[in-house]
Amino acid sequence: MAHPRQQVHPEDFNDPEAMDWLAAHKDSAVTDLRLKFGLQRPYASWIAQLEVQRRYAHKFPTLRLTNWIFPSGQATEQSSSERTALHKASLISSAYTADLCAGMGIDSWALAQREACLGHFANELDPGLSRLLKFNLKNATHASGTATAILPKFKRWLDEKDVAPSQVAIYLDPDRRSGTGKSVALQDASPNVVLLQHELFKLSHTLLTKHSPMVDLNTLQELEYLSEIHVVEYQGECKEVLAIQRVGHVGEPIIKAVVLQENGSVDQSNAQEAVAAVSFVNELDQFLIQPGPSLAKSNLHVRVAAAQHWKKWTVGNLYTTDKLPPSSPFYKCYKVIEVAKPYKLKLPLEGGAIERIGYPEHPEVIRKKMGWKEGRENKVFAFKLGKNKLMALVERLD
Structure with a gap:
């Protein structure tokens, strides 16, 4: 693993000035401090701590509040x-x-x-x-x-x-x-x-x-x-x-x-008993279900779908049903609003997300053509069904 030639030195934190210096510079710009001190010790080690405290606070919420000394370079990121x-x-x-x-x-x-x-x-x-x-x-x-x-x-x-x-x-x-x-x-x-x-x-x-x-x-x-x-x-x-x-x-x-x-x-x-196979459909029912990352990667979405009697849409790893699925961290559920030919949807003003499945145009290109702003509550799936290009507008329910 590639790490910087000069790593953080734990001895630099034995300096009695270390904690005072870190407190005094907690709001200073890291780039300015690097320009001023470069790789000069002990400052390079101290600056590395300031950077970690800001960039990775969400990643190490407990550890950053202790005396743990973080390394510089890719080790913390990876x-x-x-x-x-x-x-x-x-x-x-x-x-x-x-x-x-x-x-x-x-x-x-x-x-x-x-x-x-x-x-x-x-x-x-x-x-x-x-x-x-x-x-x-x-x-x-x-x-x-x-x-x-x-x-x-x-x-x-x-x-x-x-x-x-x-x-x-x-x-x-x-x-x-x-x-x-x-x-x-x-x-x-x-x-x-x-x-x-x-x-x-x-x-x-x-x-x-x-x-x-x-x-x-x-x-x-x-x-x-x-x-x-x-x-x-x-x-x-x-x-x-x-x-x-x-x-x-x-x-x-x-x-x-x-x-x-x-x-x-x-x-x-997959420890549960085997379940029946799901049926495949070309048309969407009232609700659309999209498995989350872990369910999709593990391929366990097939078991969940069969257990809840969903139908497998022939587009991507997506499922559809007429019965509102229970809320779950394993998938997202949408209400189907409209399916139409490309750029013929009646889009809501509040905007939404765009995802393509086998569709030739990039989502940024699609958004620009639509003139549709970003948002969370709605989503457009641009997809190919056989040789036909279509778009589905859905409303997020969770």
Whole structure:
């Protein structure tokens, strides 16, 4: 993972002036401070904290109010949020945990603060980030190297504590980025979990790995003892796909669509009994249902639709029904107002959103041609039905 040449130094916060300087400049423009001080220490480290406090307040609402020192560069941007980190920690019941790709440490922080945790091992390849981790996570044992290279040290740590593999869970967030961009293939990530999993199972009972929201769920079948797949949605976006491997698991994995809320979560899974197939239609009924990111990615929308007797519209992953669906965080529900040929809709003045499904024109082009302002209450779906181009005006109900 690419990080800046000069990382934040934890020693810079031992300076008695640090807190006073941060308080005095809490409203100063970060760009002006960077122009004035450049990479000069300790100011570069202090400025990095000001930037994080502003840019990522929503991402780390609790952590930013503590003495946690955040890194500069991509590590903070690419990190899990507090909310997703806490969700991952809730999936682990083991007394001893390891994070072999710790990054800035948010997932290690969540794992280590569990009531059941008796010991945590945190490894980060980047020396600058590892130095910060040692300052921020004083109750953990630390290493800095590749996930493969540090395994002997991890094994010694377990042996010293007389810990059996049945008591251990290992978490990995493999680096999916390279000089040529991002990859979602398991073999292209570093470390390669497919190759490493056999060594890790000699030391643990459970593996929890984080994968790109773009990963093909079928490729996760390359993981041995695959027990569960979680497609995690937060604040309207699919944030990550989690794979849970448990030694001895036999059979197909449970697939869950998880929607994280501020205090808790809700989920749908394929653990329920199989349901009947849905019927397909070309015309819309009174209501239109659009599955949310986690339901769409997990493909569990088919089960939800069958259970609620929706009909599958032949356009996209959309469903229709004459009965008002119950409110749910897993999908959006709309009332169908009108379906017409392109640009023939009677548009409401308050504006709305535009989405295209197989339609040749970009939403910005469509909006300009319509002369329609942005809004939340209404939506236009521009779509192709066979060879016909059509538009549907709907009103949002949730």
